[in-house]
Amino acid sequence: MRQPEATKARILKQSGQLFNTQGYKATSISDITEATGLTKGAIYRHFKNKSHLEK
Incomplete structure (x- = not known):
């Protein structure tokens, strides 16, 4: 089962x-x-680009 919030937090x-x-x-x-x-x-499924990781 996917855990999108956990994956996003890991990234x-x-x-x-x-x-x-x-x-x-x-x-x-x-x-x-x-x-x-x-x-x-x-990665791109959760964040549009690298700059969105910085926020």
């Missing part, structure tokens, strides 16, 4: 950690997919 947590350690500009969606274990499609 936000991992992307936030990457932004803090690597910087926003240096962090790619590929970095986030690697950290979360999700596909790009799964």
Whole structure:
């Protein structure tokens, strides 16, 4: 069963950690997919683009 809120929280947590350690500009969606274990499609299902992860 899908858990969209848990997935969204996982993406936000991992992307936030990457932004803090690597910087926003240096962090790619590929970095986030690697950290979360999700596909790009799964990330984009929850967030329109990388800038929406920053908010």
